[in-house]
Amino acid sequence: xxxxxxxxxxxxxxxxxxxxxxxxxxxxxxxxxxxxxxxxxxxxxxxxxxxxxxxxxxxxxxxxxxxxxxxxxxxxxxxxxxxxxxxxxxxxxxxxxxxxxxxxxxxxxxxxxxxxxxxxxxxxxxxxxxxxxxxxxxxxxxxxxxxxxxxxxxxxxxxxxxxxxxxxxxxxxxxxxxxxxxxxxxxxxxxxxxxxxxxxxxxxxxxxxxxxxxxxxxxxxxxxxxxxxxxxxxxxxxxxxxxxxxxxxxxxxxxxxxxxxxxxxxxxxxxxxxxxxxxxxxxxxxxxxxxxxxxxxxxxxxxxxxxxxxxxxxxxxxxxxxxxxxxxxxxxxxxxxxxxxxxxxxxxxxxxxxxxxxxxxxxxxxxxxxxxxxxxxxxxxxxxxxxxxxxxxxxxxxxxxxxxxxxxxxxxxxxxxxxxxxxxxxxxxxxxxxxxxxxxxxx
Numbered sequence: 001x002x003x004x005x006x007x008x009x010x011x012x013x014x015x016x017x018x019x020x021x022x023x024x025x026x027x028x029x030x031x032x033x034x035x036x037x038x039x040x041x042x043x044x045x046x047x048x049x050x051x052x053x054x055x056x057x058x059x060x061x062x063x064x065x066x067x068x069x070x071x072x073x074x075x076x077x078x079x080x081x082x083x084x085x086x087x088x089x090x091x092x093x094x095x096x097x098x099x100x101x102x103x104x105x106x107x108x109x110x111x112x113x114x115x116x117x118x119x120x121x122x123x124x125x126x127x128x129x130x131x132x133x134x135x136x137x138x139x140x141x142x143x144x145x146x147x148x149x150x151x152x153x154x155x156x157x158x159x160x161x162x163x164x165x166x167x168x169x170x171x172x173x174x175x176x177x178x179x180x181x182x183x184x185x186x187x188x189x190x191x192x193x194x195x196x197x198x199x200x201x202x203x204x205x206x207x208x209x210x211x212x213x214x215x216x217x218x219x220x221x222x223x224x225x226x227x228x229x230x231x232x233x234x235x236x237x238x239x240x241x242x243x244x245x246x247x248x249x250x251x252x253x254x255x256x257x258x259x260x261x262x263x264x265x266x267x268x269x270x271x272x273x274x275x276x277x278x279x280x281x282x283x284x285x286x287x288x289x290x291x292x293x294x295x296x297x298x299x300x301x302x303x304x305x306x307x308x309x310x311x312x313x314x315x316x317x318x319x320x321x322x323x324x325x326x327x328x329x330x331x332x333x334x335x336x337x338x339x340x341x342x343x344x345x346x347x348x349x350x351x352x353x354x355x356x357x358x359x360x361x362x363x364x365x366x367x368x369x370x371x372x373x374x375x376x377x378x379x380x381x382x383x384x385x386x387x388x389x390x391x392x393x394x395x396x397x398x399x400x401x402x403x404x405x406x407x408x409x410x411x412x413x414x415x416x417x418x419x420x421x422x423x424x425x426x427x428x429x430x431x432x433x434x435x436x437x438x439x440x441x442x443x
Contacts, residue, residue: 001122004028004115006108008128009036009100011147014401016053021149024076030107031083032100046371085110094140101133108142129401151405152414158394158405159417161196161424162243163188166203172210175200181221183214194218195253195423197243211239213246216420225250232272232325240427241265247423248273248389251283254382257413258391260427263436266391267321267365274361275325278343284361284387289318290347291365318346318365349378358383367409368392369399375408
């Protein structure tokens with residue numbers, strides 16, 4: 001049976017093409033949603049871009065007919081801008097205040113009451129990314145759901161980049177003898193992706209094991225090409241960190257993604273690898289480090305000073321790691337070092353749009369706060385000879401409409417996992433301190 005979906009403003013501002021995601025059902029856009037979209041269209045951020053995109057999209061659909069009467073979409077669905085179901089009488093009993101959220105809820109409720117009178121009533125579903133709106137809808141007896149079409153995968157099923165397989169000890173001996181194994185000989189029953197790591201363990205319970213990596217073609221398992229020597233004074237403390245360095249230092253993998261909880265060493269390992277490649281090996285012309293300007297908690301507002309002074313509070317986590325790598329002793333030493341090293345640049349992602357960045361080692365920190373569109377914009381900046389690293393913790397998201405399965409970092413991990421130009425690893429063990437690991441696990 002076909003359904004009626006009432007769309008909240010945040011759904012369209014999150015994904016401007018959401019109206020095409022509901023197949024052959026009927027989509028209702030309350031008139032108040034248009035007012036809210038209009039109020040956002042002058043924003044200079046992605047919300048503003050999406051508001052303008054939705055406005056142009058709806059304007060283009062007017063060529064097919066009147067929006068308030070309903071327009072047939074190419075996928076068989078029906079889109080309607082609602083003007084006639086705005087009565088607030090029923091809502092008054094539960095929520096007296098006439099807020100925009102309550103006006104949207106009133107439209108959904110009035111549709112439901114109207115459908116309940118029909119012999120073959122269609123289900124009415126309110127779609128919103130606002131948790132409290134969904135709770136209020138539930139109180140009103142409305143069916144409600146989050147917008148799930150942009151979810152990459154269930155968080156429990158996200159690609160980890162590493163697999164542990166219990167095998168007969170003879171297979172481990174064969175690997176050490178011939179220095180490779182064919183993927184088909186492993187017989188795991190599912191696909192292994194290019195540059196995926198595999199830990200072989202003895203199914204008999206002995207300590208015999210081997211660490212391998214799938215080759216670029218996805219056909220062979222080969223040993224890691226790196227030794228476990230320190231990189232700019234940083235040595236891998238666990239198997240996953242060694243895998244991360246393998247990806248970071250490989251010149252054959254232009255895109256690397258790293259996820260993990262706080263304190264697992266993501267930023268430190270990436271910076272150490274970048275300094276080695278730029279300063280020691282001269283493989284890249286410049287080390288560019290950037291992160292999105294998204295506050296945790298209440299924003300502190302405008303900051304005084306020039307661009308560098310404004311960016312310093314946002315970029316301080318990067319400077320903390322650079323101070324550790326350069327072993328600075330006094331406050332301000334790292335600024336003097338960076339001033340004398342024109343090959344290292346710390347930027348905010350605000351300034352990356354429109355650029356072409358060839359021949360650089362690019363590190364994007366806190367990428368979990370990026371949307372799918374923002375990730376596409378950033379990765380498409382990479383010019384010839386550049387290597388791009390995206391890293392973050394999908395469980396620590398400060399963006400109001402993103403979660404562990406819909407943010408840009410997990411999106412690119414899932415979309416690129418079968419491409420031979422990329423590699424991914426999830427770091428699991430915290431190495432910052434025992435306290436930091438407990439905080440990441442317990443809090």
